[in-house]
Amino acid sequence: MSVYQAFTDSLRGGGPLFSAWIGMGEPQIAATLARSGFDAVTFDMQHGAIDFAAVTRAAPLVLAAGKPAVARIPVGEFATASRLLDAGLSAIIAPMINSADDARALASFCKFPPVGGRSWGPGESRFSSGLDNAGYLARANSLLPAFAMVETREALAALDDILAVDGVDGLFVGPADLSIALSGGALMDPQSAEVEQALAHVVARCRAAGKTPCVYAVSPERARVLAQAGFAFIAVSGDGALLRAAADSAVKTARGL
Amino acid sequence: MSVYQAFTDSLRGGGPLFSAWIGMGEPQIAATLARSGFDAVTFDMQHGAIDFAAVTRAAPLVLAAGKPAVARIPVGEFATASRLLDAGLSAIIAPMINSADDARALASFCKFPPVGGRSWGPGESRFSSGLDNAGYLARANSLLPAFAMVETREALAALDDILAVDGVDGLFVGPADLSIALSGGALMDPQSAEVEQALAHVVARCRAAGKTPCVYAVSPERARVLAQAGFAFIAVSGDGALLRAAADSAVKTARGL
Amino acid sequence: MSVYQAFTDSLRGGGPLFSAWIGMGEPQIAATLARSGFDAVTFDMQHGAIDFAAVTRAAPLVLAAGKPAVARIPVGEFATASRLLDAGLSAIIAPMINSADDARALASFCKFPPVGGRSWGPGESRFSSGLDNAGYLARANSLLPAFAMVETREALAALDDILAVDGVDGLFVGPADLSIALSGGALMDPQSAEVEQALAHVVARCRAAGKTPCVYAVSPERARVLAQAGFAFIAVSGDGALLRAAADSAVKTARGL
Amino acid sequence: MSVYQAFTDSLRGGGPLFSAWIGMGEPQIAATLARSGFDAVTFDMQHGAIDFAAVTRAAPLVLAAGKPAVARIPVGEFATASRLLDAGLSAIIAPMINSADDARALASFCKFPPVGGRSWGPGESRFSSGLDNAGYLARANSLLPAFAMVETREALAALDDILAVDGVDGLFVGPADLSIALSGGALMDPQSAEVEQALAHVVARCRAAGKTPCVYAVSPERARVLAQAGFAFIAVSGDGALLRAAADSAVKTARGL
Amino acid sequence: MSVYQAFTDSLRGGGPLFSAWIGMGEPQIAATLARSGFDAVTFDMQHGAIDFAAVTRAAPLVLAAGKPAVARIPVGEFATASRLLDAGLSAIIAPMINSADDARALASFCKFPPVGGRSWGPGESRFSSGLDNAGYLARANSLLPAFAMVETREALAALDDILAVDGVDGLFVGPADLSIALSGGALMDPQSAEVEQALAHVVARCRAAGKTPCVYAVSPERARVLAQAGFAFIAVSGDGALLRAAADSAVKTARGL
Amino acid sequence: MSVYQAFTDSLRGGGPLFSAWIGMGEPQIAATLARSGFDAVTFDMQHGAIDFAAVTRAAPLVLAAGKPAVARIPVGEFATASRLLDAGLSAIIAPMINSADDARALASFCKFPPVGGRSWGPGESRFSSGLDNAGYLARANSLLPAFAMVETREALAALDDILAVDGVDGLFVGPADLSIALSGGALMDPQSAEVEQALAHVVARCRAAGKTPCVYAVSPERARVLAQAGFAFIAVSGDGALLRAAADSAVKTARGL
């Protein structure tokens, strides 16, 4: 069974899957995290200093470790989503999907006709799928999920419309941006009461629509809480945060503090 | 005579020109193919794992071999087209141009006023053209062709409108996507009957409009057929395919199979 | 005081600040120019062969030298503006802002709510600001300026509307493109009479609106003139031009010419 | 069973194994050739434009395809051999081993004590071996072969002494250099009568010493001949040659020549 | 006071200084660890997948954080030591210095005449030192320490001779290799009884010679012990190990294990 | 006529040829300087932050401009000299050649048998030479010069012995190191009286031996003086120095200072 199939099956099973979150363009970080206990590795091209070239260098090492490689694209760069799928990525997370129109734009780049208008050219992806051309064309739309980020008031208002878009396989909540949006720019607090309420709402509406609820967790502790809240795919903090925490702890131990 | 002028003259002469097709970001591949019998080298930034940095590293080696360097941009990334022209590329192929509006957007990034709104800053390109600033401004629009890809039902329906857009110098058929589109996502077959019909139509309409018919050929044998069908610029398979075929053949010979 | 604060203060003081202008992706060039007498270093991602990866490699060396690192993005690539701000850049210059709508799009990617919709994730930027999360959210919009390029007839016509957009902190004139636009594509002359008139107009309207007038100068001599004309931020020629001039002069001296 | 074990077993079985030969620093070339019918992929750091960074980017893709990644180091750069083994390479080929002293220097960098003085730090290699620290220390010397290149008159004269060095696991003939050496610089002919004689001699002496005879073949046809002559590991031509031949053939077919 | 001066002063003060240890070529890892509580950042070019280009990209970010950047070179690659010092590194660690001759070779590349034969060309280093040419020539030998690794039986036997070499500023024990050497290849145990004895001996002989005792610690806990044993500079584990440990812990927490 | 032949002819004609001197790994710097009035471009791998990968990226752009690309290798890294020649470099400068033995080591890596032991594999170099295999083998030794740096008291003492080594095509004086050596480490002054005397001596002995006198000039003015003193190949300052001087001048002009 291909990594793609295994990942899709797990998501359909409801998870929870915990993903590493990568913002540095070093392939060895991706390899190291893929070999650890994480279920997936997600590359953050929106806020990380990591571009298409970096992801295509690192993603094969994740697949080689038998784990799915996911990418969050920059806002609105849907053509990059297509290129990442061709390059072997397992799933796409698109930020700031605030309307059904945004969601359709995402689907149009992630799904082949008749769902969308993804263009044919799946080099690495077809190889990793283990499928021939016909099989890949028939299966890719269901095998490679596209997740729409919900992180504004507009998105919350359009939630069911977004979920109804064919080709959108799940919602991914960005709690930090959502807290800023819900507070009118006054507050960044991914655990504000309004955010907590929205999180529960997203899980419920996703389940109702038969789609996957996903979320970013600012810490492993928070990841556990969000898993218990019903999220199926949970991105945990980041490589930088892991490294900083490990360095702090190491230095303290070394100094006997 | 500059590489640009020679390329444009050959296209106007009706070709057929055969182009190598590159999807790997290795400058030596570009140099090797540019020194071979191909008439041009095309970089595939849509489906290849090759970005702006890779193209700007490799393209100078193509020009140094006296061949034109062409680039296919990702869907809708027209600003990249401008940057590539500045960097010395000879021509742009833009995928998924499905309407006259799409075509005008392409032209607006590839042509200086009054045709389009390309911004001034042609570093390598002006150097390679051998022209001074005034000469470059006067000549660039006709010297650096922009090709619109026809690969959907919408594009076929709007064919003459697209051809009528000032600044679009030719059409480039993507037979694989076209076959998927024409079959409603059921079939990827770049030689389906519907595609064959469309190919003949594109050649005829281009010739009628005085513009250049271009196409992608899945193999050298297919390239020969498409040249005979009247296409002036034919991209032949890809670096990966060439390498795979050569490796298979080498291994068989070595093993005495 | 952070580099950001110092830069913003200087701009508000009216300048003139002179910025180096970089089109080559070599971090040492950025470091060398940042350590020279320039007040800032600007990376030209529109016409230079320099991409996001190159800027994120080079910008930290500019900050380390205590100078602000500015970036001009390619036309319309506003998501890149957000990523650059996250990566520590001090200011954004966006080309071809031809209407208030264009200006709002720029602001939406450069400013947090309620001004825009910039997404939260300011890794390097927050570090360099010396602020905590709450402080950064509160201060970033005023600390990291966004400049809209005025370089078409449409932009001149919409000048006050663009200036009125919340989140646009100044105008940056592109005299070369403006000369082409004003001549209908007939002439590239950054010192044409029409351009000179427009330059004075931009300074006046910026001052009236309490926003920063910025401009590109084709030479150091021209930079001096533009400073005297009231521009607060003046980008001076480019790394390539500096190097060419220095090489010519060195060779002449060596040959005794 | 690890790739290392499988490779060593095959070599001990006498082969013949046919290896791709890579001189370009593009990971996708390595991946493509590793997925083809070749038994191994060899990186040529002596004559190819490929350095340590390039090999460490590409080698993981070879291992991921289940094939051994071999490296030829530059003349005398034995410290690089150690670093390559740490990075996961399966075997080392060292050029210009002209004496038992040269051979001992090679062994000292490729083998742990008591055979050599290889330093401990096998990150990727231990991971790929599937062994723990103690297992790796005990097994690495026999699991990761080192091949000494025979390509001078001195080397031929010292053949048995070189073969007798503990830690040298086989000889690798460089027929081009050998032909130059044997002709006193007059002739480059990897199939000269003197070379043919030397090749047979090397096979015989290796077999007598229980070590592996290896060779470079200038073409697939030549590889077949050398396999029949008894060589166990045969590197076949190169990526550049494969690409050139494939391009020539493609262009001829396209032009109907 | 320059970073170099501060580092040298601290070492003379007896430390203990704790250094991060880097084996991945990602500048952001270096920046992250430099900004943490570590006193220094050491790049491992011997066993890490990190070359000269990677170190020169990352080291400036360490200096920008006000921390010294140290490099361990591959075995015997002393010319690289010179290049690293020119590029701004604060100190050199050279592995496998087994005799006074080895030590003199190291000094000859790290120190200017009359101590050694380091060649003049200190671009970044002179800049970071804050010294002019004359000052740098006069001060560099004492400002930029060179440490000789003691990790074989031969080195232990020659300890005082190595310490007596002018230009060697301290010894750096490699406990893993030392344990292998002392056990004749039978055992890798950086805390074997023989190693412990050697460690105490090295501290004593360094103190007697007025030079700096340095060591690698396999964990933060071990670093604390070694600091208490009198080592002045202690490299703590590695970036990979930090990341692995942090990932394991994060996953366990997320899963509620 | 190939660039190699033209360069060798000019050197034999006595010059003076003035070379740019590059220490930054940016291909566009090399291209810019190659297109300027300089006669050659030299890459400084000893003191510049530029490695083999950087040189092989940049050198083709120098050759494309019709200029020879020269490289100075790090001390004693003669295998790199071979690799650079294979990669298309026109000449090698080797630092710290202090004896006839050092000179023979250099020649052994730069010249084919019977002069040296350079290994066969001249990919780019043969292509750029325009020669076939036999022609290249016959001509390369005289076509691709190797220069030995004279920069110590030992080298001066062994001058005629070094010049007598077959395969050494000229001497290249390093005045800075020579001044340090001649002053016992007390002084860095490339124009000290002792250095001036040595410079005249080197020119005289080279001329007597029919070999090429080369030198590094700290400024264009100094280059002129050294040309008049009889040097045939003169490297002029560096890319960093050119850029710094140009920036200083630009800023002064802009500020009206």
Ligand SMILES: [Mg+2]
């Ligand atoms: Mg967000």
Ligand SMILES: [Mg+2]
């Ligand atoms: Mg297509």
Ligand SMILES: [Mg+2]
């Ligand atoms: Mg402009």
Ligand SMILES: [Mg+2]
């Ligand atoms: Mg050889």
Ligand SMILES: [Mg+2]
């Ligand atoms: Mg060690």
Ligand SMILES: [Mg+2]
């Ligand atoms: Mg020198």
